[in-house]
Amino acid sequence: MSAIISVQNVSKSYWRDSLEIPVLNNISIEVQEGDFLALMGPSGSGKTTLLNLIAGIDKPSKGNVIVAGTDISKLGESALAKWRANSVGFIFQFYNLIPVLTAFENVELPLLLTKLSKSQRKKQVETALTLVGLGERMYHYPKQLSGGQEQRVAIARAIVTDPVILVADEPTGDLDKNSASEILTLMERLNSEFKKTIIMVTHDPHAAEKAKQIRHLEKGDLV
């Protein structure tokens, strides 16, 4: 296995007025292709910030983030947006579905950024929704779905472009025990069966157990 993600000497601070708040301190970590990594740690430890840096929605103050050979810390705004569209699948704690769009339309969104034809998009959306077990609910709106189902739509949206990595921020944080378990089983399957590299931030030790590797962060340092 080769490292698909390489975080090299990354530091990140935020500024509040003139006060610098360090969040990550000179972190280096590698994730192998096909790995399922759980990032754990107390609130404010910097785990979500690290995830955001890997996913290319935030930029490090220092250091480099290399994903599948691309140093994303050096990409400009527009190139980074294009990179995210091609390379990252996002799974959020609160699903972040667009309420006015159906499950089908939500899953189709990332494909609108590709050159696929309408019929090709339809085929891929249907495949993704069927894979997460929602083939029958394609034309339901988010409010017509349960939390677990909404998260499954979000997972379908994350995998529909066949991205290089999947990033999940507390994917079970808003779900009951049974739904959480279903989601984790689905993620485990994406990792084992479809060889997806997954980085998951979680508070939940049960969720972390499903990962192949667990790393802890505390006050901005990997421990």
Added chain:
Amino acid sequence: MKIPFKYTLKNFGSRKLTTGITLIGISLVVFVFAAILMMAYGVQKTLIATGSKENVIVIRKAANGEISSLVEGEVQDVIRTLPNIATNSDGKQMISNEPVVIINLEREKGGMSNVTVRGVGQVIQELRPQVKIIEGRMFNFGVKELIAGRSINERFKGAKIGDIVKFAGDDWKIVGTFDSGGSGFDSEMWGDADQLLSSFNRGNTVSSVTLRLDNMSNWESFKRAFDVDKRLKQHEPKIEQKFFEEQSEAMATFIRILGIFITIIFSFGAIIGAMITMYAAVANRTVEIGTLRALGFKRRSILFAFMAESLLISVIGWLVGIILASLLSFFKVSTLNFGSFSELEFSFALEPSIIVSSLIFAVVMGILGGFLPAVRAARLNIVKALRAA
């Protein structure tokens, strides 16, 4: 690729109250804007319809309109000698020497207003064939009889057939009502020119001379003959339609300037309304914006999506406003015409340029109202936007 239009469309319907109020605001501004342009165009259309392309009118050069124009008897005689004036089947020259005076009549709805009384010559029905008697009969020449235009008949007391109108110390009997097809003549009363001149002690000095040329292709040669005659240097001939078009200009311009000034002030309210709605839309959808950006949609896609939403509101507002305004075409109003100092009845009239200019006006409101909120949406930091959950 852009964010799909259905996203814009579906969001448009998702906050019905705020969107609805903004839409009403924009449609009202469009309504007022279009109504004023329709009013100005209505005045122009009515006055342009008054004049004929086939007739020539002679007035004094310095005069703003017929009411301030004087054409003396000697001048009338010189005009008769000019070439190319048509004659009717009886061999009479088609010339009508017309005194125009203003009298005061009481309106049906109360209050007094000015009414134009025009004295006309014997060939008038051939000179202005669009004028038709719709009730009663034509006045007789040589007696103090009048016919009233349709709108005078409807809007003024004592302007019905059989009524007596008193002016210049004489009693004038109304014997008929005429219709000139919605032109300015509908707001006039007509009688024998000679009778009117004697009542007002004006000798033989009329306000204008209207005549028909044998062929309008001879207009230039007629005008040359007119211009070279030194006895006519105080006067000028104009094609009748052009003359009435010029008469409408002052009033139409006044309505337009005043109206556009008022609507621009109104539009500030509508723009602020649209801006508040769009700022609220951005605030409500911060997480969505963050999500779309995380998925790879670029800043400009977000900008276009929100601009599209604002434009959609303004275009629908325009549609509602212009439909409401078009209903005004069924209404007639009357006002004092600056050109003749008397009442002029006209309809609101819609024309393609009003539809286009009001659309442009609505789109500008949409752009101004939507731009800052859309820029804000596009500039949101992804991480902060996602944290707004």
